[in-house]
Amino acid sequence: MLDILATFGGWYDLPAHLSYLILAISFFVTNIYWLRILVIVSFLFEIVYFSMLTSYLWSGIAWDLVFVAINLYRLADLLRARRMVNLASGGHLLRTALPNMKDEGLAQLVALGEEWTLGEGEALTRQGEPAEAFFLIMEGRTRVEVDGVRVGAIGRGEFVGEISFLTGISATATVVADGPVRLIALNRDRLAQACRDNAEVSAVIHEVIGEALARKLVSANRRTVADVQAQAG
Numbered sequence: 001m002l003d004i005l006a007t008f009g010g011w012y013d014l015p016a017h018l019s020y021l022i023l024a025i026s027f028f029v030t031n032i033y034w035l036r037i038l039v040i041v042s043f044l045f046e047i048v049y050f051s052m053l054t055s056y057l058w059s060g061i062a063w064d065l066v067f068v069a070i071n072l073y074r075l076a077d078l079l080r081a082r083r084m085v086n087l088a089s090g091g092h093l094l095r096t097a098l099p100n101m102k103d104e105g106l107a108q109l110v111a112l113g114e115e116w117t118l119g120e121g122e123a124l125t126r127q128g129e130p131a132e133a134f135f136l137i138m139e140g141r142t143r144v145e146v147d148g149v150r151v152g153a154i155g156r157g158e159f160v161g162e163i164s165f166l167t168g169i170s171a172t173a174t175v176v177a178d179g180p181v182r183l184i185a186l187n188r189d190r191l192a193q194a195c196r197d198n199a200e201v202s203a204v205i206h207e208v209i210g211e212a213l214a215r216k217l218v219s220a221n222r223r224t225v226a227d228v229q230a231q232a233g
Helices: 002-008 011-026 032-052 058-087 091-097 103-112 162-167 188-197 199-232
Strands: 113-118 123-125 133-139 142-146 149-154 174-177 181-187
Touching (some): 011 032, 032 058, 058 091, 058 103, 091 133, 103 113, 103 181, 103 199, 133 162, 133 188, 188 199
Antiparallel strands (some): 113 181, 123 174, 133 181, 142 149, 142 174
């Protein structure tokens, strides 16, 4: 036992200690990029340690190389997704509008989305008609009309068509471009399929829809109160 303790702190054990220390630190890391980088570095130190033994531990080295290769592949995937989002028109806005979604999910939405440009008076949705897409406004403003009466406005960084996407019913309001508007259109059927295929995308999209609906409900309640007060006055 004393012999084991005497050699525990030897210089030739340093790569092993560094390997397991880095691996332990990775357990506390929440950023997936740094997590994979730390795991790769940990396995590389372990390979060095196994190579320093008097008899190479080839089975351990082989498995460490497999784990390094897997993590390098996944890291490359993550970096490709981040690059795709950064280079996409509207990618930064998507990241801002969906702050809880990881780059892989955002890249999936970028691949699904189409950039549209609308002129003054063009409609995104029409009351009583199916909404063909779920929209994110990139530039400009739109006005919201119910039964021909303007009831609100939607601007940059806000979504349009969330009720139709969530429930499948026809649009409850007409949304019209109030000047030039650029937006990202996410096809409803393709987005629904992405939500079925990817639990993270589904969770974040439904979270954003819930927040948007809550804001619109508060705004509608305020308008109702203001109308009642105006009539009473």
